[in-house]
Amino acid sequence: MTRWGRAVVVAVLVAAPLGHLQAQRQAAGKNWITLGAGQAAWGGFTEVGAQLTASHQRNGRVLTARIIGGGDILGAVFASTGQVVSVQDVGVLAGIGNKPGLLRYSLGAGIGIVSIWRRGTGSTDTKASHLGVPLEGQFFIQPIRFLGVGVYGYGDLNKDRAFWGWSISVAVGRLR
Numbered sequence: 001m002t003r004w005g006r007a008v009v010v011a012v013l014v015a016a017p018l019g020h021l022q023a024q025r026q027a028a029g030k031n032w033i034t035l036g037a038g039q040a041a042w043g044g045f046t047e048v049g050a051q052l053t054a055s056h057q058r059n060g061r062v063l064t065a066r067i068i069g070g071g072d073i074l075g076a077v078f079a080s081t082g083q084v085v086s087v088q089d090v091g092v093l094a095g096i097g098n099k100p101g102l103l104r105y106s107l108g109a110g111i112g113i114v115s116i117w118r119r120g121t122g123s124t125d126t127k128a129s130h131l132g133v134p135l136e137g138q139f140f141i142q143p144i145r146f147l148g149v150g151v152y153g154y155g156d157l158n159k160d161r162a163f164w165g166w167s168i169s170v171a172v173g174r175l176r
Contacts, residue, residue: 029058030100030176034138036152036169040070042087042161047072049165051152055106055138062097062106064136066090068154070165079119086117086125087163089156091134100176104148105139114158132158142175 033054040049049070056063068089075085091112098105114132117125133156140150148171155164 029056030174031056032148032171032173032175034140034152034169034171036167038152038165038167040068040087040163040165042070042084042163045072045084049167051154051165051167051169053136053152057097057100057106060096060099062093062095062108064093064095064108064110066093066112066134066136066154068134068156068165070163075119081119081121083119084116084161085119087156087161088115089113089132089134089154091132091156093134093136095136097138100142102142103140104142104150104175106137108136110134112156114156114160116160128160130158130160132156140169140171140175142171145176146174147172148175 035052037050040047047070051066051068053064053066069087071086072079079085089112091110093108093110095106095108112132112134113129115127115129117127120126135155137153140148142148150169151166152169153166
């Protein structure tokens, strides 16, 4: 075998495993955690809201576990009896998203447990929990492979008190 022939064989033997590793790396899913704060709205009130999510994306499918909530900061003082003072949603959502790059966006819906706190008599609040349909939309700019910033929009449809919100969020993880 000539010197060039051996060089080609060595190059193929080295490139094939590297190409295979690169293909595996690209096929692997992306994982990220987001944390954000913003506003939540229900029944004509706009209050403080926050969210924590953990997401996994493989191909165009996105799976998210989340906890979101909103609360009336002055509700303990000024809310009347029976008025909603806090909302919370714990859910799992499935959706679709674009191929992660500099910009990432996704939409999802799922199933969750929603908790609604109402102002009670005296200093106690009453809590009601039931099933809800959580909704989400994510839009992030990811200038660095492991860090992004964006907007997370959320909602929950349920039989007691539907609510909506948004937050400015930071995403950390394997984003691209």
